[in-house]
Amino acid sequence: MSDAGYDHATVERRWQEAWDEADVYRTPDDVEDPTYVLGMYPYPSGKLHMGHVRNYTITDAYARYRRMRGDDVLHPMGWDAFGLPAENAAKERDTNPRDWTFDCIETMTEQMESMGFGYDWEREIATCTPEYYQWNQWLFERFHEEGLVERRDAEVNWCPHCETVLADEQVEGEAELCWRCDTPVEQRELEQWFLKITEYADELLEAIDDLEGWPNSVRQMQRNWIGRQYGTELDFEIGEYGPVEAFTTRVDTIHGATFFALAPDHPISEELAEENGDVRHFIEEEADPDGDEPNGVETGLTATNPVTGEEIPVYVADFVLSDVGTGALMAVPAHDERDHAFAEKKGIEIRPVIAPEPDDWDGKTVPDAPDVSEEAYTDDGVLIDSGEYSSLESETARERLTEEIESAEEATQYQLRDWGISRQRYWGTPIPVIHCDNCGPVTVPEEDLPVELPEFINTTGNPLDAAEEWKQTTCPDCGGEAVRETDTMDTFVDSSWYFLRYVSPGLEDAPFDLEQANDWMPVDQYVGGIEHAVMHLLYSRFFTKVLADHEGLAHREPFTNLLAQGMVQLEGEKMSKSKGNVVSPQRIVEEYGADTARLFMMQAAQPERDFDWSEEGVQSTYAFLDRLKGMVEQYVTNEPDGDDDAVASYVDAEIDATIAIASDEYDDLTFNKALRETQDLTRTLRQYANHTEPNAEIYERGLSAVVRLLSPVAPHIAEELYDELGSEGFVAEAEWPTADVDRDYVSKRRRLVANTREDIRDIVEVAGIEDPQAIDVVVAPDWKYDALEIAIESDADNLIGELMGEPHIREQGDAAADYGQDLQAEREALSMTLGPDDEHAALESAAWLIEREFDAPVRVVRADEADDDVLTNAEPGRPAIEIDD
Ligand SMILES: [Zn+2]
Numbered sequence: 001m002s003d004a005g006y007d008h009a010t011v012e013r014r015w016q017e018a019w020d021e022a023d024v025y026r027t028p029d030d031v032e033d034p035t036y037v038l039g040m041y042p043y044p045s046g047k048l049h050m051g052h053v054r055n056y057t058i059t060d061a062y063a064r065y066r067r068m069r070g071d072d073v074l075h076p077m078g079w080d081a082f083g084l085p086a087e088n089a090a091k092e093r094d095t096n097p098r099d100w101t102f103d104c105i106e107t108m109t110e111q112m113e114s115m116g117f118g119y120d121w122e123r124e125i126a127t128c129t130p131e132y133y134q135w136n137q138w139l140f141e142r143f144h145e146e147g148l149v150e151r152r153d154a155e156v157n158w159c160p161h162c163e164t165v166l167a168d169e170q171v172e173g174e175a176e177l178c179w180r181c182d183t184p185v186e187q188r189e190l191e192q193w194f195l196k197i198t199e200y201a202d203e204l205l206e207a208i209d210d211l212e213g214w215p216n217s218v219r220q221m222q223r224n225w226i227g228r229q230y231g232t233e234l235d236f237e238i239g240e241y242g243p244v245e246a247f248t249t250r251v252d253t254i255h256g257a258t259f260f261a262l263a264p265d266h267p268i269s270e271e272l273a274e275e276n277g278d279v280r281h282f283i284e285e286e287a288d289p290d291g292d293e294p295n296g297v298e299t300g301l302t303a304t305n306p307v308t309g310e311e312i313p314v315y316v317a318d319f320v321l322s323d324v325g326t327g328a329l330m331a332v333p334a335h336d337e338r339d340h341a342f343a344e345k346k347g348i349e350i351r352p353v354i355a356p357e358p359d360d361w362d363g364k365t366v367p368d369a370p371d372v373s374e375e376a377y378t379d380d381g382v383l384i385d386s387g388e389y390s391s392l393e394s395e396t397a398r399e400r401l402t403e404e405i406e407s408a409e410e411a412t413q414y415q416l417r418d419w420g421i422s423r424q425r426y427w428g429t430p431i432p433v434i435h436c437d438n439c440g441p442v443t444v445p446e447e448d449l450p451v452e453l454p455e456f457i458n459t460t461g462n463p464l465d466a467a468e469e470w471k472q473t474t475c476p477d478c479g480g481e482a483v484r485e486t487d488t489m490d491t492f493v494d495s496s497w498y499f500l501r502y503v504s505p506g507l508e509d510a511p512f513d514l515e516q517a518n519d520w521m522p523v524d525q526y527v528g529g530i531e532h533a534v535m536h537l538l539y540s541r542f543f544t545k546v547l548a549d550h551e552g553l554a555h556r557e558p559f560t561n562l563l564a565q566g567m568v569q570l571e572g573e574k575m576s577k578s579k580g581n582v583v584s585p586q587r588i589v590e591e592y593g594a595d596t597a598r599l600f601m602m603q604a605a606q607p608e609r610d611f612d613w614s615e616e617g618v619q620s621t622y623a624f625l626d627r628l629k630g631m632v633e634q635y636v637t638n639e640p641d642g643d644d645d646a647v648a649s650y651v652d653a654e655i656d657a658t659i660a661i662a663s664d665e666y667d668d669l670t671f672n673k674a675l676r677e678t679q680d681l682t683r684t685l686r687q688y689a690n691h692t693e694p695n696a697e698i699y700e701r702g703l704s705a706v707v708r709l710l711s712p713v714a715p716h717i718a719e720e721l722y723d724e725l726g727s728e729g730f731v732a733e734a735e736w737p738t739a740d741v742d743r744d745y746v747s748k749r750r751r752l753v754a755n756t757r758e759d760i761r762d763i764v765e766v767a768g769i770e771d772p773q774a775i776d777v778v779v780a781p782d783w784k785y786d787a788l789e790i791a792i793e794s795d796a797d798n799l800i801g802e803l804m805g806e807p808h809i810r811e812q813g814d815a816a817a818d819y820g821q822d823l824q825a826e827r828e829a830l831s832m833t834l835g836p837d838d839e840h841a842a843l844e845s846a847a848w849l850i851e852r853e854f855d856a857p858v859r860v861v862r863a864d865e866a867d868d869d870v871l872t873n874a875e876p877g878r879p880a881i882e883i884d885d
């Protein structure tokens with residue numbers, strides 16, 4: 001338990017106050033292009049959870065690292081403060097969303113401070129303040145002026161009992177019941193506001209290629225979400241309805257079209273529903289676009305295939321979506337899986353017209369049809385049974401058919417839809433529009449912004465709609481009586497530009513200071529959850545591009561590097577309140593301190609990976625910090641006076657190696673690797689002090705390096721120890737240690753030492769040696785190093801022959817032949833080692849570690865001082881071992 005360890009509460013409070021007093025994390029407006037490190041701002045639920053702690057420890061550690069490297073750093077924090085949960089909480093507690101939200105913000109601010117996160121709190125923003133949301137309104141109007149806002153009908157959830165529109169979150173369960181009264185929710189068409197993100201679909205898609213600092217998974221999710229497809233639009237005639245436009249990416253399969261399908265809300269479907277009871281029943285009762293199986297109803301109509309003149313049956317089918325393509329499609333069961341499933345269900349013909357291209361195909365003969373009875377053949381191939389187009393390849397056929405079918409033209413389709421931002425809720429940004437009977441919807445004049453929220457009204461419906469006094473106003477155009485728009489904006493609008501507000505948070509005449517934003521943006525390192533891979537990150541990219549086009553922003557992408565952090569789990573499961581498996585960060589901070597929580601989390605796994613919370617892991621992390629504190633105190637009270645000997649030089653080299661490797665890992669945000677190095681060095685220092693009286697200079701250099709390498713992740717204890725070591729100022733502002741090290745050399749040296757210790761362990765165990773008296777470690781003769789190098793570089797079939805071509809190897813006789821055969825056998829796996837002199841030196845300096853482990857004197861012997869029979873076993877990277885027992 002922590003009682004036995006250091007007083008983390010006092011240490012952490014002391015340094016939090018000291019940082020605060022010295023404004024350590026303040027970023028003045030006049031710094032040039034700071035490194036901008038940002039965590040996705042939280043929704044103020046009132047409780048910091050482990051996911052937050054991980055997210056913000058990552059940004060904090062990286063921000064601290066960059067600051068120590070000499071950068072100016074911008075590391076702000078704010079609140080995604082609008083949203084339905086506050087409305088619900090206010091209703092439950094009979095308060096209002098504003099008071100509830102600010103209470104939560106206060107609590108979470110304290111929790112963040114207790115974690116030691118180094119934010120510039122002067123830049124704090126909360127999106128629910130009029131000072132912030134007036135700029136949502138201003139941006140809405142700017143988008144409107146630029147033709148990027150549109151009002152159109154869209155479906156909303158409607159409770160017939162409460163007579164109100166419901167947000168998606170207010171519709172409960174599979175049965176889709178009203179959250180207040182359990183009445184089944186209906187769909188209604190209402191006019192809604194849309195931001196025309198589809199205008200930017202191509203750029204949003206194509207610029208993904210250049211987002212090299214983003215995880216590939218997120219880039220691919222955005223590509224799929226945008227979903228651009230090239231294809232053909234063409235008309236099928238449907239009797240009295242005339243030509244109906246369909247979109248297909250596979251016009252090459254048109255000879256295999258055996259039915260035609262319409263979306264349930266296609267105008268023809270809706271017209272049919274009025275006279276045809278089956279169609280009406282299907283549309284109203286059965287159609288389920290989210291269902292596992294495609295479903296549909298025959299209409300009795302036929303459509304004319306524009307190429308063959310064939311009449312094919314027309315269905316209304318729920319797998320056709322009205323907002324994708326044209327809401328109508330030609331169905332080819334042999335070459336599309338969904339069409340195939342539908343055809344099997346309805347007993348429609350499945351007619352193959354594409355065959356896989358045979359390997360030895362001559363380009364002319366028509367290949368055999370594939371078997372499509374069980375499943376569709378969906379790849380491109382060669383056309384068969386397609387009249388004059390037979391034996392063409394798919395791509396050529398698509399080009400020719402698009403050219404030759406009279407109604408056909410090339411078309412591009414997207415999955416991406418315009419962004420509906422209207423929400424029928426209270427706790428959001430009022431959409432700055434006034435509805436006038438004479439003038440229609442009119443935007444509120446800029447000088448009248450912000451349109452502030454009225455007092456909260458506790459009602460079953462939309463509180464703004466119930467705010468009668470607030471709603472009544474006059475039309476800015478004609479001065480007549482008019483009413484305000486009562487919908488508020490999707491809170492994703494707030495988060496689409498908040499990173500720009502931090503640049504100049506108090507600015508009163510613009511959302512952001514353009515010059516400052518041009519200098520400080522983009523965000524250099526953004527960190528947040530993978531659940532935001534699409535919407536938030538795509539909307540932010542969209543806003544940035546619009547601001548670049550119309551407000552002079554000099555950047556078209558908001559986030560240069562993105563890290564999507566993994567989950568903190570408990571026994572392999574996501575922590576959740578409902579499962580009751582939540583570990584509270586507050587408890588961990590109380591029991592072990594923030595440094596322990598932060599350090600445990602960062603060393604447990606790479607930031608992108610999920611990992612399991614472990615109480616034992618937390619305890620051993622705490623014990624590590626406690627031991628380190630003891631080492632520093634021991635050193636300070638009793639300064640050692642040891643020699644700068646071989647042991648000291650080993651430690652010295654390890655200090656440099658650790659600094660170099662840990663720094664590289666910090667650059668890559670692989671904190672777990674940096675921390676493993678740092679902990680290994682701490683262990684080496686402790687062994688050093690236990691083994692002999694350390695050299696003061698080298699030992700202190702080691703302790704100081706450990707403290708600084710730990711400080712981004714465990715900042716409080718690092719300040720404490722930095723202070724105890726007599727350093728000036730804050731470690732938070734100290735210089736990052738540097739070392740010039742050949743990492744390749746280091747890893748060869750470390751591998752040599754590790755392999756040697758391993759070999760000794762094996763021999764001791766296999767030979768049953770209980771008490772070794774002396775250990776000789778014999779370095780291989782020079783010629784073996786030469787032979788190894790030749791073997792690695794040679795591409796000759798006859799390696800032995802090549803080796804024997806070297807006189808100084810040949811003269812080793814049988815030994816050379818034996819070693820040559822070993823090399824030949826392992827040829828693929830060979831790797832370079834250090835040279836014989838370097839290996840000797842490395843083993844000499846590490847000999848003390850072997851002596852400690854086996855409690856016996858160790859001699860490192862050169863080949864020319866050893867017996868021939870011993871030398872047989874000595875190889876580069878693998879010295880021979882002799883043990884006296
Ligand atoms: Zn209801």
Ligand SMILES: [Zn+2]
Binds near residue numbers: 437475480
């Ligand atoms: Zn008017």
